[in-house]
């Protein structure tokens with residue numbers, strides 16, 4: 203299957219490893235991500251806090267561009283996913299919005315019907331490609347590896363479009379499909395604090411500390427959101443100092459884990475860009 | 491949560507308030523104060539008023555008390571309250587509206603968040619995409635925030651790992667004129683009463 207693909211801003215910078223591994227893994231699975239040409243920022247969590255109309259219009263430009271290709275639009279960022287999905291949802295629920303959006307897009311020479319289907323990369327892998335196809339592609343034994351499936355909030359909320367909004371299971375099933383063990387983790391969809399890590403750091407730090415503490419005993423965490431990955435990965439040294447215990451928990455993108463199972467190299471998955479080193483994890487893989 | 495007593499006077503109450511902050515006033519009025527939203531909220535512990543308390547203040551029309559609180563600034567839009575509210579109240583959306591209203595009335599308590607969102611908006615207007623280094627520089631400049639040093643260290647780590655580039659124009663999209671047209675039109679529509 204071919205999809206239009208919008209990586210989102212973070213995947214061009216801090217989450218480059220996600221973009222690279224996502225493209226590689228989807229290729230290995232026989233599908234194709236065709237990058238949407240000239241996509242723009244969808245507004246993340248920030249724009250709705252300054253302008254309601256802008257929070258609809260920015261993602262709508264991408265949908266207008268994607269609609270021209272007749273393909274479904276896939277994004278790997280949970281925040282992009284929610285913003286894009288919400289445009290369609292709101293157009294259906296809030297009739298006056300349609301006219302206003304039409305007027306805004308027309309000013310940019312664009313139009314959008316409201317019909318482009320929006321998908322999260324996790325949904326595509328788990329439900330289109332499927333667990334069996336993923337299992338069939340495995341070349342490297344990950345058995346015994348204990349992996350926390352951390353979904354974060356906006357991956358499945360509020361709509362729960364393709365998985366349960368409280369306790370989703372799609373990532374768990376993919377972890378099992380590659381032979382690893384999903385670590386029992388009740389805080390799968392607990393929020394990582396998002397931008398609070400920047401604006402109100404003490405609160406962000408406490409949320410992330412709790413998530414990391416609950417993950418102790420696992421070998422690594424996997425996520426499908428660049429914001430979650432950054433928050434969980436980048437502050438572990440500081441948190442260790444604060445808590446007085448050493449926290450060392452590699453945080454991978456789901457596609458990096460799948461890529462490892464498919465026998466892709468560390469380089470092909472940009473694993474060297476993760477902040478908490480994954481070298482210990484890789485050594486562990488060689489011995490299982 | 492400590493109790494707070496109000497000496498209510500009529501001019502403290504604004505009965506149009508609920509209409510302005512939530513997409514469905516009738517629904518907000520059906521809040522039964524069960525506290526499920528608060529129990530779901532990862533940041534309620536740090537809020538001046540918990541989500542449940544905030545809805546009650548809105549019902550009463552205590553506009554200034556609500557808008558000058560830190561509560562909605564700590565909302566991360568995790569949507570758990572919205573999902574769980576048995577009355578179907580659009581809690582998260584209401585939190586976003588409160589952020590916009592507090593800024594437009596100059597009442598924001600946690601100005602760091604407000605400055606962050608504005609810096610984000612302006613960066614996207616300039617480039618069509620987010621440039622994280624420019625965003626952080628603008629944010630720490632405008633928020634006059636200590637703590638920039640901590641982020642400089644993190645920024646250095648990210649740069650060394652090859653994760654961020656310093657050249658903001660590298661992220662520019664070709665359709666910047668379309669982005670500008672969208673921003674202008676939105677400003678025009680939002681300026682109308």
Ligand code: SF4
Nearest residue numbers: 521522524525527575
């Ligand atoms: S969960 Fe809904 S009904 Fe219960 S207190 Fe919160 S807003 Fe009110």
Ligand code: SF4
Nearest residue numbers: 531565566568569571
């Ligand atoms: S959406 Fe906001 S108010 Fe609701 S539970 Fe999450 S952080 Fe709290």
